[in-house]
């Protein structure tokens with residue numbers, strides 16, 4: 001079953017790139033041959049855990065050796081406005097004897113224990129390499145536990161060895177569509193309910209988006225899965241529209257929700273001023289098409305005009321300082337193109353964006369925003385080449401995740417974290433202002449002029 005599921009995910013009909021392929025090319029799928037070191041960016045289990053862990057009120061139980069949980073636990077700064085249970089690490093901690101005797105009984109007992117102790121609305125059980133290889137049937141154990149304990153226990157079949165982190169994200173979406181979404185009927189479903197898919201509430205930035213939506217009278221039923229509650233995810237099928245933020249991860253889920261419940265979806269981004277405005281327009285348009293009051297359209301335009309004017313005015317002092325600065329964007333997925341626009345709006349030049357983790361659709365969008373300059377789409381850059389790039393002064397700042405920061409810092413070049421470990425909110429209009437403020441702070445930090453000077457012992461008398 002898992003093999004079939006993975007094959008289906010590799011030929012996703014909702015993906016425009018896949019549709020553009022010939023029949024024989026499509027048959028080959030979109031999976032990439034894994035190379036040594038590929039899991040350094042996370043295995044499939046890690047991807048599934050990342051995608052589901054932001055559901056804040058459930059127990060996330062890892063069925064495997066303790067190291068798998070250690071690998072994935074709390075590595076992302078996804079915020080909550082309520083329950084804290086998701087921050088706890090739970091694992092069955094499989095050891096040698098479990099590998100010989102099987103770990104199903106241990107898993108069942110662990111499920112009972114966490115339900116008795118924490119009374120969660122649901123338990124998510126994650127398959128890992130070891131439990132999959134010894135043949136533990138987590139689907140059967142979860143089914144038995146659900147029936148006997150009366151709490152939904154959700155199997156997440158994404159053992160690390162099946163592929164990349166991205167595949168794990170998508171398998172997490174499969175777990176939600178197979179076992180969660182559509183299992184609760186809310187009493188308060190309304191004509192302006194939406195879901196946001198692929199949004200993980202990094203640094204708590206959903207607050208900024210939720211506020212904009214609330215001012216328009218739009219209710220976020222749930223994000224999948226940032227700051228989500230189990231019952232809201234289970235009722236996500238009652239929303240009137242879906243916005244997909246990270247298409248690479250959850251487009252299959254969006255497509256299946258459209259087929260099953262008729263929920264239309266669009267891809268958008270809340271990074272950058274014009275992208276935020278476009279996203280709000282698209283949400284309002286979809287809701288009105290599905291029966292919401294047409295006054296929503298004018299309300300949306302009024303809010304956009306107010307917010308854009310306010311944000312541009314607040315950014316004016318930064319614009320003068322940042323215009324012309326060159327940025328190397330070394331991230332992936334949706335950020336490989338959405339952040340480009342945000343930077344260009346400030347008059348900054350993007351000298352390169354990494355598309356090593358991007359889909360073909362992401363690459364096309366990035367290329368479009370870079371004026372068709374293919375040289376600026378970069379794959380992985382070897383650390384020594386990146387170092388040389390900074391040494392030669394070809395970029396003034398790097399925006400990336402924490403892992404590549406040391407190359408920039410070693411070359412005495414400013415660096416700003418825009419990935420999951422960051423502590424600043426960059427979504428929406430206020431988030432854009434914060435991003436610009438942080439870039440300005442990084443560039444104008446007096447440390448750079450200090451450390452670029454020769455050390456006292458390097459100066460000849």
Ligand code: SF4
Nearest residue numbers: 043045068128129160
């Ligand atoms: S699931 Fe497999 S690849 Fe992933 S951390 Fe565990 S053992 Fe390693």
